[in-house]
Amino acid sequence: MANAINEAELLARLEGDEELLQELIDAFFAESGESLQQVLDAVSRHDAPGLDRAAHKLKGTVSLFGGEEATQSALVLETMGRTGNLDQAEASSRQLQGLMEALGKALAELREKHVQSSDRG
Amino acid sequence: MSRVLIADDDRVSCKLLGGLLKKWGYEVEVVHDGFAARRELMKPDAAPLAILDWMMPGLDGIEVIKAVRSAAHEAYIYILLLTSRDQKGDLLEGMDAGADDYLKKPFDADELHARVRAGKRIVDLQAALIRAKNELQFAATHDTLTTLWNRGAIIDLLKKELSRRKRTGGELGIVMADIDHFKKINDLYGHLVGDAVIREVTRRLSLGVRPYDAVGRYGGEEFLIVFPACNLSALATSAERLRCSVADEPIETNAGPLPVTLSFGLASAEQIEAASLNPESLLGLADEALYTAKALGRNRVEPAAAMLASAPSGG
């Protein structure tokens, strides 16, 4: 859980801009649910090209937050989609779903922390 | 301020790119698919810098780049291609398609900033070159004192109008106008006053013509005006209006208000047989008419005597 995001890397990526961090986390919550759903739908439809596209997009989003595990997991699904071998896709997508929940929780905590620190400042 | 177009289907990535670029002083436009990116970049006033995601719905980044590069834009668009870290072999394809640089996701702010700055250097250099080219082009075709078309340019323009008339038909007239007794103004009041008179005459002539008429400085105190879609009688009306605009009100100069008049010679393309109609013959006809106007006492408008009195009109 502690590794769901890399806070130092994330802040460096934003030049330490806390306001931008808030916006980015808001955007994550606005977008990632749909992106994950597209991955899950593609898996349940056995739609390999669709899985390739959806997992690629989700991978891009989570990689911005330094979520290594979720990024890796999305990459595995993307590769399955590209190669057309969906044997393990069901299990992998459940794993990704769990990692996305962890990432969401970590980002919510991070937002809370920075709201408080900027309120005090 | 430089404008940057961001095209990425990942809205979180767009937020990050847009947020950073705005902070660095760029004006940001955002689209989320390849078709919208192509549409924006094909506009004549497209952003000079573009950051394109490779994988997008509709058209991908490579297809957008190919479309942009095959279009005949005057200004170069500097394109940064976004790829993902594990997308190794495809990089060459991106550069070959016409990307100027690339950035791997997830990118660091420092790296993004450095690459965008590099792009801005190219874009600024390009803008300076286009500006210099336009200034040279203006200087080569315009008169310094009046900023009217210079002699070479107004004759070129007449040439173009004549060949257009050859293709599409229609009327075409020219007016030669010469300031009366200009040498006396120069001798009595000096060249600075003479220059001021030429500038004010220029201003009144320019105000008195239609937007699609062209006024040029043909010689020292001589002007050539090209009137597309104007027959001889319309030409006479226009020239008379121009004559009054100068003669009716003295010109204010450092030497006090000076009465200034112009003589006008008119010629129309319909007065010359098609086979011998060219800039030289038309100018010669207007010049003769101007000479007549001078001989008959100046400050007057004289149409050219028809060269082809015997020519059948209208076939």
Ligand SMILES: [Mg+2]
């Ligand atoms: Mg994408």
